[in-house]
Amino acid sequence: MRKVCIAVAMMASMSAYAAEKYTIDPAHTYPNFKISHLGFSTMHGRFGKTEGELTIDWENNTGSVNIVIDAASVDTGMKKRDDHLRSPDFLNAAEFPEITYVSDDITIHPDKTATVNGELTIMGVSKPVTLDVKSINCGEHPMQKGTYVCGFDAEGKIKRSDFGVSYALPAVGDEMELEIEVEAKRN
Numbered sequence: 001m002r003k004v005c006i007a008v009a010m011m012a013s014m015s016a017y018a019a020e021k022y023t024i025d026p027a028h029t030y031p032n033f034k035i036s037h038l039g040f041s042t043m044h045g046r047f048g049k050t051e052g053e054l055t056i057d058w059e060n061n062t063g064s065v066n067i068v069i070d071a072a073s074v075d076t077g078m079k080k081r082d083d084h085l086r087s088p089d090f091l092n093a094a095e096f097p098e099i100t101y102v103s104d105d106i107t108i109h110p111d112k113t114a115t116v117n118g119e120l121t122i123m124g125v126s127k128p129v130t131l132d133v134k135s136i137n138c139g140e141h142p143m144q145k146g147t148y149v150c151g152f153d154a155e156g157k158i159k160r161s162d163f164g165v166s167y168a169l170p171a172v173g174d175e176m177e178l179e180i181e182v183e184a185k186r187n
Contacts, residue, residue, distance in 0.1 A: 019057040022150060022184035024067065026051050031069055031099075031180045035160075036173030045085070047099075049073035054184055056150065061108040065116060067180075069099040089167040096123045104128075112136045116154065122163040131156040131180070141185075148186040155179050 029050045037043040049070035056063040071093040074085045086093040103118035114133035119126045131154040138150040156178045161169060 019055045019063065021187045022054045022056065023187055024050060024052040024054065025149075025183045025185055028151075028183035029181065031067075031178065033179075034177040035175070038171050043076060045074055045076040047071075047073045048075055054182075056108070058108070063103075063106045063108065063114075065101065065103040065106065065118065067101045067182075069101075071097055071099050071122075090165055092123055101129070101131075108136070114152075120158065120163075122160075123165065125163045127158070127162050129156055129158055129178075131178070150184050150186070152182040152184075153179070154182065 026049060030046050030048075031050060032044065032046045034042050034044050047069045049072075050067060052065065052067035054063060054065040071091045072086055074082055074091065074093075076082055076085070085091055088095070091099075098121075100121045101118055102121075103116050105117045106114055108114045112135060114136060116131040116133060118129060118131070120129040134153045134155060136150060136152055138148070141147040141149045158176050158178065159174045160166070160176055161174050
């Protein structure tokens with residue numbers, strides 16, 4: 001009996017350090033982008049439909065992330081431009097309906113920031129992209145008692161031509177700034 005109690009106590013202490021799994025809240029997660037428009041201004045856009053999962057291993061200061069973005073949910077505030085962005089000239093959302101980001105390596109820093117290395121896939125082309133997480137904020141949701149939530153603000157840069165999106169270069173910028181605000185609920 002003593003061996004059983006010791007085994008149960010060991011399993012309980014190990015589970016206290018187990019990685020936490022989260023589901024991304026699609027109502028509070030927004031991948032955003034900024035790009036030069038003809039050298040005159042900066043165009044802003046976002047994607048309205050995102051889903052995914054993430055894991056946080058606080059004990060080892062690491063984790064994982066898997067995000068799926070609906071390419072057709074692109075929104076710049078102008079329907080004609082959004083329809084063009086969905087076309088084969090840009091995202092080709094009919095043939096490639098998903099944009100994905102899957103982490104290879106995550107390092108959580110002591111100041112509650114993180115560095116995420118992963119693969120971004122746009123139009124079937126995958127390239128390594130590093131995201132800098134500027135803040136990690138976790139706690140009980142103030143409006144949903146008993147629900148534990150983590151929020152993240154991540155930034156990165158890509159060249160759209162690296163993914164085969166080269167329409168209107170160089171008039172429309174090649175470098176895109178990415179900002180992703182994520183909220184995720186612990187499972």
